[in-house]
Amino acid sequence: MKRLRTLGPMVWGVLMFLAPMAAWASGGEKQGNLVHVADTRNLSGFNLYIANLYNTDRLLFTIVAVLLTALMGLALGLLMDWIVGLIGLDLSTREGKE
Numbered sequence: 001m002k003r004l005r006t007l008g009p010m011v012w013g014v015l016m017f018l019a020p021m022a023a024w025a026s027g028g029e030k031q032g033n034l035v036h037v038a039d040t041r042n043l044s045g046f047n048l049y050i051a052n053l054y055n056t057d058r059l060l061f062t063i064v065a066v067l068l069t070a071l072m073g074l075a076l077g078l079l080m081d082w083i084v085g086l087i088g089l090d091l092s093t094r095e096g097k098e
Helices: 002-025 046-056 058-087
Strands: none
Touching (some): 046 058
16 A cells, blocks of 8 residues: 555656657647737726836836835735734734744
8 A cells, every 4th residue: 555655646747747748749830939919909098008018028017017016015014004003903012933
């Protein structure tokens, strides 16, 4: 039984290792490059700006997306800290046990 428990994951690992090789061996004609473009026909305002930024400059889009994500996380953290303070929990005096 113990051998079966170790054999199952090993067989599964070998199959997962060989699966991409089977896809490559399937042949077929070479496909062209995939083009990623955001549809901007029905967008306006900030959504149009972000979609155009995605279509024209991927590096700047990535930087803006990371900054917006960090700012939203900061805003959410401050909001939750304020709400917890309204409830009456004082989390600033808690001692971290790391």
